[in-house]
Amino acid sequence: MPKKQPRAAQLARQIQAVTGLPYTRCLKMCEPSEGSWVRLARELRTAGLTEAADHLLAVDAVTTEASTWFSAGGEIEGLYYYTDNPRVQRTYDACSDAADAVLNRVGFDRHSWDSDAEVYHAAFLALSKAGTLPDGRTLARAALDVFADDATWCSDVIRSKGRAPFTYDTAAGLTGPGTPTAVAARKAARAMARAAAIPFHGDEEWYEAAGVMVEVMWHAAEAAGLPPLEGRPNCQDHLRDFMDGEIPQR
Known part of the structure; x- marks a missing residue:
């Protein structure tokens, strides 16, 4: 039975399907990194505030995934803005829709704080x-x-x-x-x-x-x-x- 792909690999495949970018490039965009929100979650957990830490990590995961979709649209814009503007518009819209779907799924809106x-x-x-x-x-x-x-x-x-x-x-x-x-x-x-x-x-x-x-x-x-x-x-x-x-x- 095949192993389940890590979330980064799954997301990279989804972005590749929408953008046509090489898989390795998509995977690079999806590589996890530790930002200030993750560091705060770690310190909350150390201090015994486990529920707050878990909640913060969930928020970070969702917003990071949405940001990755926006970044993918930006990649296409940078590559093809002067040579294939219809592709840029089509792909950027698709990436924006995907980002919105990620946020909306958990009750967020990209136009709110x-x-x-x-x-x-x-x-x-x-x-x-x-x-x-x-x-x-x-x-x-x-x-x-x-x-x-x-x-x-x-x-x-x-x-x-x-x-x-x-x-x-x-x-x-x-x-x-x-x-x-x-x-x-x-x-x-x-x-x-x-x-x-x-x-x-x-x-x-x-x-x-x-x-x-x-x-x-x-x-x-x-x-x-x-x-x-x-x-x-x-x-x-x-x-x-x-x-x-x-x-x-x-």
Whole structure:
């Protein structure tokens, strides 16, 4: 009886059938890699948050598969844009439809922030847990790494709901050791809760939530034992231009 193909091989064959690209090239696109979401899932599991880790890995698998389909369409566009535009359009549409099908199958939509919102839920749980530990630097670092260096984009994500009800209200009751890392982790978690509570109304709320997300990343870096906003030039600019260069003391 033939062995079942690994998921990467199955996906590569599907992409090959749609795009006509060589199988080896398709397989290369499908090779698994460890990004920030997978690293966060690993740290959640180590901290005993198994359900959150499993959920995050499932989100990562779906969004990675969808992204691979979009990448395949981009490959065809790069190869044939000037020589066979009908093929580009036909194949790109087919790849986009396949990506949408992957997302829709589990209740996601590519035009929403729901998948990223669920990653932020996991980051909140990680920071909350780090706030209960004398030294939760590794957990805080994993949470920090999922935040993009774009405060306004983070503003949209944190205020999105995801597919299932999730509450940030537990942030108000967080307690733990008085170590600098634990205190900073709790500040980051509480800031996430404040940002999530800001409604979608207009630019004023958009920038308000963005500023609070800069606070999140500042305190998460402190909890991780890193210089705040290091390697995040866009967030540094936001702090300077929209927050008078100061993180509020709360």
